[in-house]
Structure formats: structure tokens, C-alpha cells
Amino acid sequence: MKLNILLIFLTLFFVGCSSNNDWIYTFSGESTSWKAVMDIEPYVKEDSTGVVYTFKIAKKIDNKVSKIHYEAKIPNSENGGNLDSVDLEKINKKELLKIFNEFPNLVDPNWLGKDTDKKELETYFSELQIDINWEDENGKHSEKIILQLN
Structure with a gap:
């Protein structure tokens, strides 16, 4: 009987803990x-918990892209880079490509989670954008994308 109660307690404990990450x-x-x-x-991961921002881009045009440089503007951070030839192949197939992960240092690590108010998220990330510069057979181009909460 004690074993059954212990198993039920452990099951409820682990289900409750995992739901916070759902x-x-x-x-x-x-x-x-x-x-x-x-x-x-x-x-x-192991002893570390927090949040991760995963950025992805996809091409909508038919032109073959030969170079891409991106700059993401995130609250309290910026991240940029160039895509290599393997990533350019994926982009030219119009795949949604992960370009980077950002592991932010939040002042309050518990602020961003399952129950975060959507208005707070929209306010905090109100200037979230990514600038994409690329080259194709028609020359050099640049566009800015503003990201909003779905």
C-alpha cells in the first residue's frame, strides 16, 4: 500500500513538473x-534551466540567393551572421531554416514562462526585428521584418 501511494505521488510530482515546461x-x-x-x-539541460529563442527564416521569392547576411534585434541583445553554402541550398529550396539560438540572461528567469501575460510579451518584444541583406542574380537587396506575437 505504501509503495502504491509513493508511486502515485512520484507520478503526480513528475507530471506537474513537466507541465511547467509545456x-x-x-x-x-x-x-x-x-x-x-x-x-x-x-x-x-542537466542543472541549467531557462529559455531559448530560436530564429528561423524562409525565402518567398524564386530568385537563387548567393549570399545572405542577417541581423536580429532582440531586447538587450543583437545577433547576426552569414549563411554558409549548405544553408544557402536549404534557403533556395524555400525551407524554413534555423539560423541561430539565443539563450538570454533575463533579470527574472521566472518571468518568461507558461503563464506570462501576452500584453507583457508584446510590450517587451515590441521592437523585435530581423534585417536580411542578400545577393541574387538581380543584385543586392535589403529588407526589414518586424516580428509580432501570434
């Missing part, structure tokens, strides 16, 4: 040539 917030936006997505989700 959430995701998605921000997205589009420009004429591109679409972008940023997912915010829990990050749990």
Missing part, C-alpha cells in the same frame, strides 16, 4: 521576399 510562444513576420519566425520555449 509551452511555446511564437513571433512571426513577413516582408516582400522573406518570412521569419522566433520561437521562445523552455530550455532544460
Whole structure:
């Protein structure tokens, strides 16, 4: 009997703990040539917990892209880079490509979670954007994408 109660207690405990990590917030936006997505989700690894921002982009145009440089503007951070030839192949197939993960240092690590108020999220991420500069057979181009909470 004590074993059954212990098993029930442990099951409820682990189900309750895992449900706190059962959430995701998605921000997205589009420009004429591109679409972008940023997912915010829990990050749990060994003794470390927090959140991770995952940025993805996809091409909407048919032109073959030969170079891409991106700059993401995130609250309290910026991240940028160039895509390599393997990633360019995926982009030219119009796949949604993960370009980077950001592990933010939040002042209050418990603020961003399953029960975070959507208005607070919209306010905090109100200036979330990604700038994409690329080259194709028609020359050099640049577009800015504003991302909003879905």
C-alpha cells in the first residue's frame, strides 16, 4: 500500500513538473521576399534551466540567393551572421531554416514562462526585428521584418 501511494505521488510530482515546461510562444513576420519566425520555449539541460529563442527564416521569392547576411534585434541583445553554402541550398529550396539560438540572461528567469501575460510579451518584444541583406542574380537587396506575437 505504501509503495502504491509513493508511486502515485512520484507520478503526480513528475507530471506537474513537466507541465511547467509545456509551452511555446511564437513571433512571426513577413516582408516582400522573406518570412521569419522566433520561437521562445523552455530550455532544460542537466542543472541549467531557462529559455531559448530560436530564429528561423524562409525565402518567398524564386530568385537563387548567393549570399545572405542577417541581423536580429532582440531586447538587450543583437545577433547576426552569414549563411554558409549548405544553408544557402536549404534557403533556395524555400525551407524554413534555423539560423541561430539565443539563450538570454533575463533579470527574472521566472518571468518568461507558461503563464506570462501576452500584453507583457508584446510590450517587451515590441521592437523585435530581423534585417536580411542578400545577393541574387538581380543584385543586392535589403529588407526589414518586424516580428509580432501570434
